[in-house]
Amino acid sequence: MCDSDNFNQWAESYDEDVDRSDQDDVFPFAGYKRVLERVGSLAGWREPKRLLDIGVGSGVLSARFYAAGWQITALDFSEEMLKQARLRMPRADFFHCDFSKGLPPELTGKTFDVIVMTYAFHHLSHKQQPVFLRSLLQFLEPGGRILVGDIAFETQDAFEACRKRFPGEWDENEYYPILTKLQAQLPDLQVKYEVISFCAGVIQICPRG
Numbered sequence: 042m043c044d045s046d047n048f049n050q051w052a053e054s055y056d057e058d059v060d061r062s063d064q065d066d067v068f069p070f071a072g073y074k075r076v077l078e079r080v081g082s083l084a085g086w087r088e089p090k091r092l093l094d095i096g097v098g099s100g101v102l103s104a105r106f107y108a109a110g111w112q113i114t115a116l117d118f119s120e121e122m123l124k125q126a127r128l129r130m131p132r133a134d135f136f137h138c139d140f141s142k143g144l145p146p147e148l149t150g151k152t153f154d155v156i157v158m159t160y161a162f163h164h165l166s167h168k169q170q171p172v173f174l175r176s177l178l179q180f181l182e183p184g185g186r187i188l189v190g191d192i193a194f195e196t197q198d199a200f201e202a203c204r205k206r207f208p209g210e211w212d213e214n215e216y217y218p219i220l221t222k223l224q225a226q227l228p229d230l231q232v233k234y235e236v237i238s239f240c241a242g243v244i245q246i247c248p249r250g
Contacts (some may be wrong), residue, residue, distance in 0.1 A: 055098065055099055055125075056101060059073055066238070067207075067210070068192075068203065068207040068240050069192050069210060069212075069240060070160075070192075071239060072237040072241035072242075073160075073241065075237050075238065076159065076160075076241050076242070076243060077190060079190065079235065080157055080159060080190045081102065084106070084186075086109055090154035091111070091153045091182070092113050092114070092153060092156075093115075093148075093157070094113065094115040094116070094156075094158075095116060095140050095144075095156065095158045095161060095177075096117055096118075096140060096159070096160070096161020097123070097126050097135075098122050098161070099122055099126055100115070100126030100128075100129040100130055101129075102157065104126075104130055107130040113134065114151070115130070115133055115134070115136070116136040116137070116140060117135075117137065117138075118137070118138060118139040140173075141164065141169065143176075144176075151180060153180055153181065153185065154184075155187075156177055156181060156185070156186075156187045156188070157187075157188045157190070158187075158191070159189075160190065160191055161191070162218055162244075163191050163192055163193075163218060166216050167218075167219075170226075174223075175227065181247075181248075185247070186245055186246065187245070187247065188244070188246075189243065189244040189246070190243045191218060191242075191244070192215075193218045193219070193220070193240075193241060193242045193244060194217060194218070194219050194220070195219075195221070195234055196220070196221055197221065199219075200219050203239060217240075218244065220234035227246070229249060230247065230248060230249060231246065231248070231249050
């Protein structure tokens, strides 16, 4: 898991840095805005429901749901990021916690129509990722879905190609998800992937049936 101090220091310039990487179409944030847009589209922007945002960051994505009348519950391990998110969503429910150690006990028994993670899932190891996704099912309403927008790849080959293309920017301490691995580890769930850019995509997870 990344050091929260790094994100506390990055909080004020995070949105600007991400936008620059996206606009320049370079790793790691090429496709960032399109990823957020697609997550919102799949969730259904205009139908207010209950949303859990894990790794909310500065709140750019959830603020759009919030403005459309959704009930927002959000958590992050960086207090400075949460300060940014609170400015955008003053009436949302926030929790300061490290999700790699589990969700806050205050959420026990609560359920959500949509659970989103954008550019946070890759902080979990490849071994942790399927375990964590499965643990979220208890918080999901029947018919709900989990949407993960992130630096991600459809295959191991695509993963390795990007790693070779951007050796200076690639972070070996992060674990960018690979669809084929997740599908193999979660055979009882529907796990779909939509490519958004050469280094980003949206993963949809929901129970079968």
